[in-house]
Amino acid sequence: MSADQAEFTDQFLALLRERLRGGGESTLQRSYELGRRLLGESKGVLSVATIHHDAVSRALEDAGSREQTLEILSAAQTLFLESLSPYEMTQQTLRGVNLAWRRLNEKLEAEAKRIAHALHDEAGQLLATAHIALADLAADLPPRSQRRLQETRDILDQIEQQFRRISHELRPTILDDLGLVPAVEFLAEGVSKRGGFGVGVESHIEDRLAPGLETALYRIIQEALTNVSRHAQARRADIRLWHAGQDVHCSIRDDGVGFDAHGVLRPGGHAGLGLMGMRERLAAVGGALAIKTGEGQGTELLITIPREHADVAANYPR
Numbered sequence: 001m002s003a004d005q006a007e008f009t010d011q012f013l014a015l016l017r018e019r020l021r022g023g024g025e026s027t028l029q030r031s032y033e034l035g036r037r038l039l040g041e042s043k044g045v046l047s048v049a050t051i052h053h054d055a056v057s058r059a060l061e062d063a064g065s066r067e068q069t070l071e072i073l074s075a076a077q078t079l080f081l082e083s084l085s086p087y088e089m090t091q092q093t094l095r096g097v098n099l100a101w102r103r104l105n106e107k108l109e110a111e112a113k114r115i116a117h118a119l120h121d122e123a124g125q126l127l128a129t130a131h132i133a134l135a136d137l138a139a140d141l142p143p144r145s146q147r148r149l150q151e152t153r154d155i156l157d158q159i160e161q162q163f164r165r166i167s168h169e170l171r172p173t174i175l176d177d178l179g180l181v182p183a184v185e186f187l188a189e190g191v192s193k194r195g196g197f198g199v200g201v202e203s204h205i206e207d208r209l210a211p212g213l214e215t216a217l218y219r220i221i222q223e224a225l226t227n228v229s230r231h232a233q234a235r236r237a238d239i240r241l242w243h244a245g246q247d248v249h250c251s252i253r254d255d256g257v258g259f260d261a262h263g264v265l266r267p268g269g270h271a272g273l274g275l276m277g278m279r280e281r282l283a284a285v286g287g288a289l290a291i292k293t294g295e296g297q298g299t300e301l302l303i304t305i306p307r308e309h310a311d312v313a314a315n316y317p318r
Contacts (some may be wrong), residue, residue, distance in 0.1 A: 005051065008038060012079065013055040019075040020059075028082050035083035045087055052080045102284040109171065109215060116170035119163050127160050165190065169222070180214040181205060184221055184239060195229040197236055204242040213305060216285045217241075217250055223274045224252040224301055232256025232299065246307050253300040258293045 011034055019027045038048055056076045063069040134153055138146050168174075168186070175183035181203045188199035208214070221239060228237045234256030241250050278301075279289050287305035 004041070005047070008034070008043075008051045009054045009058075012051050012083070013058055015079055016055055016059050016072070016076055019079060020071065028079070031079040031082040032085055035086045038083070039086045039090065045084065048080075048083060048087075052076065052083075098284055101280055105215075105281065105284060113171040116167040116173075119167040119170070123163050124160065127156055127163075130156055172218075175214060175218055179208045180217055181241065183214075183218055184241070187218070187222060187225065188239065191225045191229060195225075197228070197234050199225065200236070200238045202238070202240045204240075205248070209248065209307075212285055213248060213307075216281050216287070216305070217248075217303070219281060220278050220289075220301075220303060221250065221252060223278060227274060228252075228254045228256060228299075231259070234298070243307075248305045248307055250303040251300060252303075253298065255298045258295050258297040258299050260295060261291045261293050 012031075015023075015027055015031050015034065035048065038051075056072065059072050059076065060069060063072055131153065134149055134156075138149050141149060168190070172183050172186065174186055181201070184203075185201050188201050192199040209217075225237065228234050232254045234254040237252065237254040239250070239252050241248075243249070275289070275291070282289055282303065282305065285305055287303060290302040290304075291299070292302065293299035
């Protein structure tokens with residue numbers, strides 16, 4: 001038993017004996033404060049249970065009858081539950097945060113979809129009108145002016161291509177219409193062209209997933225590929241999607257320079273890689289993220305999402 005574990009056990013035992021001597025609300029309050037200290041020092045529920053068990057075992061050594069044993073167990077249970085109250089409150093807070101994050105994502109996705117459609121439809125119609133107007137104008141111009149007018153048309157074509165790209169990145173219609181895999185393949189093709197590195201996609205998922213799962217995975221893959229493009233100095237990245245039991249898995253691996261994951265993720269570390277945002281997005285659908293990397297060793301992100309959370313993810317908009 002570690003020194004701090006022994007100290008907490010002694011404190012719990014002292015509270016238990018005080019409770020047995022008739023300690024009332026103040027004893028319960030100190031038990032609650034003990035729970036807060038344990039939580040603040042990152043002690044898990046199993047650690048609290050171990051402390052409780054050790055303290056109760058020592059208290060039972062003084063029991064001389066069955067009635068005393070039952071009294072000790074009853075008092076210990078009351079204090080144990082009180083010491084777990086901070087953990088329950090923290091869990092409730094986390095559930096509330098996850099709910100708020102999920103609702104925020106819903107609003108952001110809905111707004112992104114609205115803007116994407118406006119860019120695609122309304123801006124596209126304006127550009128088409130401009131092309132028609134230029135075509136009418138070109139008929140009355142001399143050849144030299146027509147060449148200069150063609151340069152303007154080329155610029156409008158480039159603007160239209162940029163609008164389409166931005167519209168797709170805001171909310172790809174292919175994700176809504178055809179599903180995750182075609183959307184990821186389309187994304188990989190675009191990132192590969194712009195980033196100058198190869199991106200492969202391998203999928204063993206045949207059916208459509210719940211809308212929220214598809215959205216979460218697509219956004220995480222999108223962020224991961226952005227990180228590769230900006231930071232990894234990679235020649236290649238590979239994306240794999242597959243089922244295993246009741247879980248959906250995704251791997252995003254690159255052969256780039258890697259990074260110090262521990263340094264990035266520790267409190268106060270550099271969070272610019274978007275990893276915390278990925279984890280928060282995954283938490284909203286019950287998923288988890290593991291990172292395999294090291295400086296000069298490339299990076300692999302391993303994503304796991306239980307399909308049992310599809311009912312939660314289904315609340316997300318397509």
